[in-house]
Amino acid sequence: MSATLQPLDVTAIRRDFPLLSRVLNGKPVVYLDSAVSGQMPLCAIERMAKYERDEHTNVHRGVSTLSQQATDSYEAAREKVRRFLGAASVREIVWTRGTTEAINLVAQTFGRGVVQAGDEILVSAMEHHANIVPWQMLTQEKGATLKVIPITDDGELILESLDELITERTKLLAVTHVSNVLGTVNPIKEIIARAHAKGVPVLVDGAQAVPHLKVDVQDLDADFYAFSGHKLSGPTGIGALYGKLAHLEAMPPWHGGGNMIRSVTWEKTTYMAAPGKFEAGTPPIAAAIGLGAALDYLTNLGLDRIAAQEHDLLVYATERLERIPGLRILGKARDKASVISFVVEGIHPHDMGSLLDGEGVVIRAGHHCAQPLMARYNLPATTRASFAYFNTREDIDVLVSAVEKAIELFK
Amino acid sequence: MTDPRELYQQVILEHNKKPRNFGKLDPCTHHAEGHNPLCGDQLELSLVIENGVVADIKFQGSGCAIDVASASLMTGIVKGKAVAEAEAMIEQFRGMVRGELDPATQAPLLGRLTLFSGVKDLPSRVKCAILPWATLHAALKGEEEASTE
Numbered sequence: 023m024s025a026t027l028q029p030l031d032v033t034a035i036r037r038d039f040p041l042l043s044r045v046l047n048g049k050p051v052v053y054l055d056s057a058v059s060g061q062m063p064l065c066a067i068e069r070m071a072k073y074e075r076d077e078h079t080n081v082h083r084g085v086s087t088l089s090q091q092a093t094d095s096y097e098a099a100r101e102k103v104r105r106f107l108g109a110a111s112v113r114e115i116v117w118t119r120g121t122t123e124a125i126n127l128v129a130q131t132f133g134r135g136v137v138q139a140g141d142e143i144l145v146s147a148m149e150h151h152a153n154i155v156p157w158q159m160l161t162q163e164k165g166a167t168l169k170v171i172p173i174t175d176d177g178e179l180i181l182e183s184l185d186e187l188i189t190e191r192t193k194l195l196a197v198t199h200v201s202n203v204l205g206t207v208n209p210i211k212e213i214i215a216r217a218h219a220k221g222v223p224v225l226v227d228g229a230q231a232v233p234h235l236k237v238d239v240q241d242l243d244a245d246f247y248a249f250s251g252h253k254l255s256g257p258t259g260i261g262a263l264y265g266k267l268a269h270l271e272a273m274p275p276w277h278g279g280g281n282m283i284r285s286v287t288w289e290k291t292t293y294m295a296a297p298g299k300f301e302a303g304t305p306p307i308a309a310a311i312g313l314g315a316a317l318d319y320l321t322n323l324g325l326d327r328i329a330a331q332e333h334d335l336l337v338y339a340t341e342r343l344e345r346i347p348g349l350r351i352l353g354k355a356r357d358k359a360s361v362i363s364f365v366v367e368g369i370h371p372h373d374m375g376s377l378l379d380g381e382g383v384v385i386r387a388g389h390h391c392a393q394p395l396m397a398r399y400n401l402p403a404t405t406r407a408s409f410a411y412f413n414t415r416e417d418i419d420v421l422v423s424a425v426e427k428a429i430e431l432f433k
Numbered sequence: 434m435t436d437p438r439e440l441y442q443q444v445i446l447e448h449n450k451k452p453r454n455f456g457k458l459d460p461c462t463h464h465a466e467g468h469n470p471l472c473g474d475q476l477e478l479s480l481v482i483e484n485g486v487v488a489d490i491k492f493q494g495s496g497c498a499i500d501v502a503s504a505s506l507m508t509g510i511v512k513g514k515a516v517a518e519a520e521a522m523i524e525q526f527r528g529m530v531r532g533e534l535d536p537a538t539q540a541p542l543l544g545r546l547t548l549f550s551g552v553k554d555l556p557s558r559v560k561c562a563i564l565p566w567a568t569l570h571a572a573l574k575g576e577e578e579a580s581t582e
Contacts, residue, residue: 372558373441376558380438388473396473403472
């Protein structure tokens with residue numbers, strides 16, 4: 023972290039998030055669940071409302087001024103995503119409903135094209151179901167094999183195994199940038215370089231990474247990079263897939279319908295060039311525009327300052343939680359994002375979740391859509407707190423005292 | 434009830450810590466496994482039913498305090514009861530934790546198990562409380578699996 027970095031004015035930032043001043047169950051809300059869904063700043067909420075109120079129509083339709091304005095706003099949001107990810111061309115940004123749809127798109131088009139019986143797809147032991155199930159469906163359909171990069175007890179990928187796991191049958195490596203459970207930041211650039219050295223393309227699940235760190239898909243040399251808007255201070259129902267243009271151009275379309283075609287006759291349909299051929303039907307226009315506004319908001323705050331604030335919270339929370347007797351933090355990677363999973367001896371995470379909820383502390387308790395990872399640690403579930411740039415050390419103090427109260431109750 | 438602490442009364446905490454009738458009956462006449470896919474709670478029930486009466490019942494598995502205490506208290510209350518009465522209890526317990534039955538007047542068979550009535554205010558936990566009862570229902574019907582899905 024740069025020593026001269028001006029810290030964020032968190033007090034002012036919190037005024038941009040109306041939900042943070044709500045009272046739940048008689049207690050002020052302490053929102054420590056940004057890994058589930060980030061909160062939207064007012065400017066993004068209002069931008070969406072403005073679209074629905076004053077600008078609502080469809081995009082890429084007809085000659086009306088209104089439709090042209092909507093198209094311009096919608097495509098401007100795509101350009102903001104391009105800039106945010108550091109992509110070379112706006113044609114490399116495909117709108118999707120989120121990370122899950124983006125990964126399914128790649129599995130069903132690129133994956134189906136390259137994977138044959140006996141081939142292999144490689145994932146890691148810390149994947150979200152969104153980066154497991156689409157590949158399992160594909161490998162089962164094709165008679166291919168899904169292989170898994172193991173992790174250490176601390177929650178780091180065992181990369182020594184990578185050269186052995188990548189074989190001449192490996193057709194794709196699909197790996198998360200940041201673990202939603204462990205908080206581990208994987209050395210994606212190195213992983214991609216090693217996969218590319220063996221001719222294997224790489225898809226990166228960036229859902230938990232984009233809110234916390236600056237991503238540059240060209241520097242990483244990622245073939246595909248997927249993320250969701252709602253984890254990034256944007257609305258639900260919108261996300262994007264970055265794909266290298268050469269891949270996107272070679273891939274067949276996925277969903278058929280309006281918007282993705284060039285011409286349709288009974289004999290034959292021709293398709294739009296990428297990204298249009300992957301975007302059938304009317305998209306969530308307000309959501310895309312709202313995500314664009316959220317990206318502007320984050321860029322104005324400064325991603326480096328956001329990262330510094332979140333890192334401070336991570337360090338502080340780790341120190342405070344580790345001091346609680348009987349509490350164990352899951353995931354002790356050297357490089358971590360501001361996500362802390364923990365378990366407390368004798369208290370099931372769901373009981374902990376309900377008791378924290380009663381104190382106004384919003385966290386996630388469960389398997390975090392990562393059941394194979396839970397099985398790896400022989401746990402049914404964990405409690406997870408995740409911190410965003412609008413959180414404060416006081417929020418963490420409330421969390422710690424609520425955890426201590428729960429432990430006292432269960433004594 | 435807005436404070437979940439009201440649900441975590443001493444009886445529930447104590448049964449969670451020291452569950453009664455924990456284990457497996459072998460041999461048994463009835464058996465079922467229950468799971469809550471949302472949270473991963475798992476429960477295995479084994480029963481010996483003789484002449485239409487629950488002569489013995491045990492459970493094992495892992496789950497949250499609501500689930501474990503519910504199983505512990507349930508096995509205690511149905512032991513020695515006629516199958517038909519156990520079925521009626523299942524209905525009353527389900528109705529109560531879903532907020533459809535008034536615990537004071539409409540759940541006469543449940544006795545002190547009405548202390549679970551507060552679960553109705555924690556919708557995300559209703560399935561935890563119901564899991565043992567759904568599993569019992571499956572076992573009595575001769576089904577091997579129950580799910581709260």
